[in-house]
Amino acid sequence: MMTALAHAALEQLTDLLGNRCLTDQESAERYGVDWTKVWAPAPCAVALPETTEEVQQIVEIANEHGLHLVPSGGRTGLSAGAVAANNELVVAFDRMNTILDFNEFDRAVTVQPGVITQQLQEFAEQKGLFYPVDFASAGSSQIGGNIGTNAGGIKVIRYGMTRDWITGLKVVTGKGELLDLNKGLIKNATGYDFRHLFIGSEGTLGFVVEATVKLAREPKDLTALVLGAPGFREVMKILHAFQQDIDLTAFEFFSDKAMAHVLEHGVAKPFDTECPFYCLLEFEQLSEQIGDQAMAIFERCVEEGWVLDGVMSQSLQQLDQLWQLRERISESIAPHTPYKNDISVTVSKVPDFVEDIDTVVQDAYPDFEIVWFGHIGDGNMHLNILKPADLPKEDFFAKCNNVSKWVFEIVQKYNGSISAEHGVGMTKKPYLEYSRSPEEIACMKAVKQVFDPNNVMNPGKLFDV
Numbered sequence: 040m041m042t043a044l045a046h047a048a049l050e051q052l053t054d055l056l057g058n059r060c061l062t063d064q065e066s067a068e069r070y071g072v073d074w075t076k077v078w079a080p081a082p083c084a085v086a087l088p089e090t091t092e093e094v095q096q097i098v099e100i101a102n103e104h105g106l107h108l109v110p111s112g113g114r115t116g117l118s119a120g121a122v123a124a125n126n127e128l129v130v131a132f133d134r135m136n137t138i139l140d141f142n143e144f145d146r147a148v149t150v151q152p153g154v155i156t157q158q159l160q161e162f163a164e165q166k167g168l169f170y171p172v173d174f175a176s177a178g179s180s181q182i183g184g185n186i187g188t189n190a191g192g193i194k195v196i197r198y199g200m201t202r203d204w205i206t207g208l209k210v211v212t213g214k215g216e217l218l219d220l221n222k223g224l225i226k227n228a229t230g231y232d233f234r235h236l237f238i239g240s241e242g243t244l245g246f247v248v249e250a251t252v253k254l255a256r257e258p259k260d261l262t263a264l265v266l267g268a269p270g271f272r273e274v275m276k277i278l279h280a281f282q283q284d285i286d287l288t289a290f291e292f293f294s295d296k297a298m299a300h301v302l303e304h305g306v307a308k309p310f311d312t313e314c315p316f317y318c319l320l321e322f323e324q325l326s327e328q329i330g331d332q333a334m335a336i337f338e339r340c341v342e343e344g345w346v347l348d349g350v351m352s353q354s355l356q357q358l359d360q361l362w363q364l365r366e367r368i369s370e371s372i373a374p375h376t377p378y379k380n381d382i383s384v385t386v387s388k389v390p391d392f393v394e395d396i397d398t399v400v401q402d403a404y405p406d407f408e409i410v411w412f413g414h415i416g417d418g419n420m421h422l423n424i425l426k427p428a429d430l431p432k433e434d435f436f437a438k439c440n441n442v443s444k445w446v447f448e449i450v451q452k453y454n455g456s457i458s459a460e461h462g463v464g465m466t467k468k469p470y471l472e473y474s475r476s477p478e479e480i481a482c483m484k485a486v487k488q489v490f491d492p493n494n495v496m497n498p499g500k501l502f503d504v
């Protein structure tokens with residue numbers, strides 16, 4: 040059952056939204072969660088606004104009645120940033136999913152927050168352009184959520200994060216005010232750029248109601264190589280060797296365990312040699328010379344003993360097939376209730392960092408399967424610990440939480456991040472201090488007070504006030 044919503048508040052919401060204010064159990068379970076499986080959804084209701092004015096009025100009602108609001112996009116989050124587990128009102132942006140404007144000269148597109156990432160990618164493609172922020176959940180994640188977590192993904196090494204593509208943002212703050220931030224400008228030196236405060240703030244300051252997004256030129260003749268390496272340090276040597284001569288559009292890695300899961304999941308094997316680690320790298324084959332250069336580097340890596348086997352795509356279909364080896368890892372391990380870590384350090388520190396963490400984790404979880412993969416070209420590793428089938432979920436998470444502290448001590452030692460791209464949400468909230476100083480956290484709380492004085496916007500995420 041939905042938990043109780045004050046009668047007066049429900050009446051106002053129903054007056055405003057009609058049957059777009061939902062109080063049934065099925066809606067609670069659908070809209071009140073993301074992809075994390077830790078907290079049960081328990082919202083008081085679900086609101087589906089269609090306009091900016093409706094979002095403003097919802098925020099006003101929340102302030103009047105002391106309601107807490109949780110934004111909901113594609114619900115693909117992995118840190119419980121969009122989970123309503125404590126009687127909150129969910130504000131789902133599914134009905135605000137229109138592409139509002141496109142300017143060819145500016146190469147800019149203005150969208151509502153509920154536009155799905157893939158919808159934007161396809162729109163850009165139709166215009167002969169490219170929206171480069173991409174990840175496995177692009178088919179369901181929404182732009183508003185991507186902005187909330189500053190989503191990264193598989194092309195960050197070349198194109199950066201969501202932040203790098205947002206030139207304008209309209210937001211409704213916790214006071215119900217509408218702010219029009221940066222207005223699509225490339226240059227704007229007029230003081231604090233609040234746009235960047237809202238990007239990555241996980242809806243704790245306000246909700247995005249419109250975004251202007253830059254587009255890039257379409258990449259040409261993308262080519263991928265999947266290479267098998269004898270060890271993790273060799274993966275980094277391969278990265279260095281290719282990066283010296285070629286502008287890579289991606290450099291991903293995954294362990295043999297990740298490979299085993301994805302093959303079991305039905306993805307085709309790239310070659311027969313079994314290797315402890317694999318990497319997938321991609322580049323634009325703009326000329327024949329670049330293709331020859333890539334082959335020459337590949338051969339040098341083999342001679343050096345850094346590569347044991349490899350394959351290079353010869354068609355778009357093969358490119359897509361190779362990418363599946365990496366992109367389908369997350370879904371292939373999902374049935375094993377993984378405990379997720381999404382950590383990063385500067386690229387040069389990656390080998391020592393991974394070795395330190397691996398030692399701690401292997402010692403602490405001798406019986407658990409540990410799966411490493413991620414966006415190693417930008418220093419971001421996904422460390423997934425899989426639950427043994429016979430261990431109850433609660434015991435498994437309790438054990439993992441204990442070891443997290445040691446993992447995050449290492450993250451802190453290396454000046455890394457406890458969340459590279461998935462956000463803090465509720466899962467990483469207890470560990471924020473390992474990446475941000477007490478002074479920084481105090482400033483964050485003060486900023487929240489400015490935009491959301493009554494703490495109505497996604498409370499209990501990032502930090503408690």
Ligand SMILES: O=C(O)CC[C@@H](O)C(=O)O
Pocket residue numbers: 174175192366369379380413421422423
């Ligand atoms: O499931 C994960 O841990 C990572 C998900 C996603 O960020 C990816 O890179 O595939």
Ligand SMILES: [Zn+2]
Pocket residue numbers: 192413414421460
């Ligand atoms: Zn990722």
